[in-house]
Amino acid sequence: EVQLVESGGGLVKPGGSLRLSCAASGFTFSNAWMNWVRQVPGKGLEWVGQIKRKTDGGTADYAAPVRGRFTISRDDAKNTLYLQMNSLKIEDTAVYYCTRRGGTGLMSYYHAMDVWGQGTTVTVSS
Amino acid sequence: DIQMTQSPSSLSASVGDRVTITCRTSQNIGFYLNWFQHKPGKAPNLLIYGAANLQSGVPSRFSGSGSGTDFTLTISSLQPEDFATYYCQQSYNTPRTFGQGTKVEIK
Numbered sequence: 001e002v003q004l005v006e007s008g009g010g011l012v013k014p015g016g017s018l019r020l021s022c023a024a025s026g027f028t029f030s031n032a033w034m035n036w037v038r039q040v041p042g043k044g045l046e047w048v049g050q051i052k053r054k055t056d057g058g059t060a061d062y063a064a065p066v067r068g069r070f071t072i073s074r075d076d077a078k079n080t081l082y083l084q085m086n087s088l089k090i091e092d093t094a095v096y097y098c099t100r101r102g103g104t105g106l107m108s109y110y111h112a113m114d115v116w117g118q119g120t121t122v123t124v125s126s
Numbered sequence: 127d128i129q130m131t132q133s134p135s136s137l138s139a140s141v142g143d144r145v146t147i148t149c150r151t152s153q154n155i156g157f158y159l160n161w162f163q164h165k166p167g168k169a170p171n172l173l174i175y176g177a178a179n180l181q182s183g184v185p186s187r188f189s190g191s192g193s194g195t196d197f198t199l200t201i202s203s204l205q206p207e208d209f210a211t212y213y214c215q216q217s218y219n220t221p222r223t224f225g226q227g228t229k230v231e232i233k
Contacts, residue, residue, distance in 0.1 A: 035222075037170075044211075044213060044224055044225070044226050044227040045162070045164070045170065045213050045224045045227070046224065047215075047220075047221055047222040047223065047224065050220065050222070061220040061221070062221075063221045064127070064221065097169060102175070106175065106176050106179055107175055107176075107179075109176070110157065110158055110160065110175045110176040110179075110217055111158070111160075111217035111222070112160050112176070112181075112217065113160070113162075113172060113215075114172050114175075116169035116170055116171075117169060118168075118169055119169060
């Protein structure tokens, strides 16, 4: 079964740091582009960033609100995606989802996010 | 960044109704438009990718159309399990922006 399981969420003070993990199973993780998406309470979905597979350069792109504070990385040997969050702000409070870009055919071509984890909650509060 | 304008922001409909949600983008994105369904406490679910391609396992009452800057998600006959929030998302470039969502409620 294809599955993504996030962990690492919790309560952190403004200015603090947190690292989220996303364990992947049921597919070849090293072949996948991966994303982080968040939902602030009562708001819509917001794309946080993506990381390409290593054969496509392995680089990461970020949304403007998190650029310079968040870092996406991957460990293909452990089938795990990470989101390092530094200098956290109250407005970073959200449920964070990791997602997979579909790996074949049109789903890959259109960068469709076809598998999502259940989410992990990050609360930034003093 | 590509701006997404989704409408309506909410709607009330009855079981069996035909429902249409529109999404407009601030620039031409070809067919790089995906639709998601999101229920509270659950992970979002991909419905449509590439503007009109139905994701495997998604009921055929869902369909997508459009290209360029104007897109539509249609539910041909609303079912009880379809009450949820729907989002469009452009995947033409990064940042991969979402629409603000359309909440479909029971009339």
